[in-house]
Amino acid sequence: MSEAAPPVLEVRDVSKTYAGHVEAVRGVSLRVEKGQLLVLAGASGCGKTSLLKMINRLEEPSGGSIMFGGEAVASQDAVALRRRIGWVMQGDGLFPHMSVRRNVGLIPAMAGQDAARIELRVREMLDMVRLDPHEFGERMPGELSGGQRQRVGFARALAGNPELVLMDEPFSALDPITRDGLQQDFRDLQRELGFAAVMVTHDMAEALIMADEVAVMRDGRIIQQGTPHTLMSAPADDYVSDLLETPRRQMRAIAELAQ
Numbered sequence: 001m002s003e004a005a006p007p008v009l010e011v012r013d014v015s016k017t018y019a020g021h022v023e024a025v026r027g028v029s030l031r032v033e034k035g036q037l038l039v040l041a042g043a044s045g046c047g048k049t050s051l052l053k054m055i056n057r058l059e060e061p062s063g064g065s066i067m068f069g070g071e072a073v074a075s076q077d078a079v080a081l082r083r084r085i086g087w088v089m090q091g092d093g094l095f096p097h098m099s100v101r102r103n104v105g106l107i108p109a110m111a112g113q114d115a116a117r118i119e120l121r122v123r124e125m126l127d128m129v130r131l132d133p134h135e136f137g138e139r140m141p142g143e144l145s146g147g148q149r150q151r152v153g154f155a156r157a158l159a160g161n162p163e164l165v166l167m168d169e170p171f172s173a174l175d176p177i178t179r180d181g182l183q184q185d186f187r188d189l190q191r192e193l194g195f196a197a198v199m200v201t202h203d204m205a206e207a208l209i210m211a212d213e214v215a216v217m218r219d220g221r222i223i224q225q226g227t228p229h230t231l232m233s234a235p236a237d238d239y240v241s242d243l244l245e246t247p248r249r250q251m252r253a254i255a256e257l258a259q
């Protein structure tokens with residue numbers, strides 16, 4: 001009998017202390033399976049970004065271990081690792097002096113693919129995020145709207161066919177309509193391509209709408225992890241309850257309008 005595949009990502013009792021005393025992450029454990037979206041939610045400074053950075057080795061943990069595809073990230077070459085893990089950040093993170101085409105083709109080019117294959121991949125990726133390659137390929141990031149830039153950011157992150165995508169507040173700079181459209185497109189892409197993803201957000205409504213599982217962090221610890229339904233029906237404590245109050249209030253206000 002074959003053994004069950006390991007989770008795409010497993011974080012085991014990880015901690016991070018900066019400059020010898022700032023305890024940003026304290027004993028965090030979590031797992032993310034293929035095709036799953038885990039959202040890290042919590043107030044500013046609770047350690048979300050630090051955790052994300054340790055997964056692709058932009059930071060090293062002070063304790064614990066992180067497994068990617070069943071192998072410790074600490075024993076993997078950091079550059080090779082980052083080619084297998086897509087990264088989408090707030091405000092897109094595109095290279096401003098490179099055309100859309102070059103930004104999206106960056107990872108395949110770094111992997112040594114030939115020009116024709118890169119071109120094919122760029123077109124495929126732009127089509128996938130619903131940007132016409134002929135119209136947008138030669139534009140510079142400064143010639144795009146915020147939503148279009150963020151679409152290019154997704155195309156670039158997905159061009160290397162990653163098994164895992166890490167996202168730090170990817171939608172926070174967008175207007176609500178663009179944001180809603182992109183959130184849905186992202187989940188559709190994830191269903192189609194099957195990659196696992198971890199997303200950081202401050203926004204509890206976004207977390208509840210998008211996540212398979214939400215991990216609520218406070219002072220470097222995960223205080224509750226569960227499906228959006230579990231969080232809503234059985235918040236672990238007053239802190240989680242308070243975080244859920246804003247989306248609850250919005251839902252009530254909208255429901256009243258419909259009466």
Ligand SMILES: Nc1ncnc2c1ncn2[C@@H]1O[C@H](COP(=O)(O)OP(=O)(O)OP(=O)(O)O)[C@@H](O)[C@H]1O
Nearest residue numbers: 018019022024043044045046047048049050051202
């Ligand atoms: N390079 C660093 N050196 C020292 N302290 C740091 C460093 N990076 C982060 N910290 C501290 O670690 C703690 C957690 O920061 P982190 O950026 O992980 O939080 P966050 O939850 O992502 O916050 P935000 O939502 O505001 O981005 C904070 O107290 C922060 O000041």
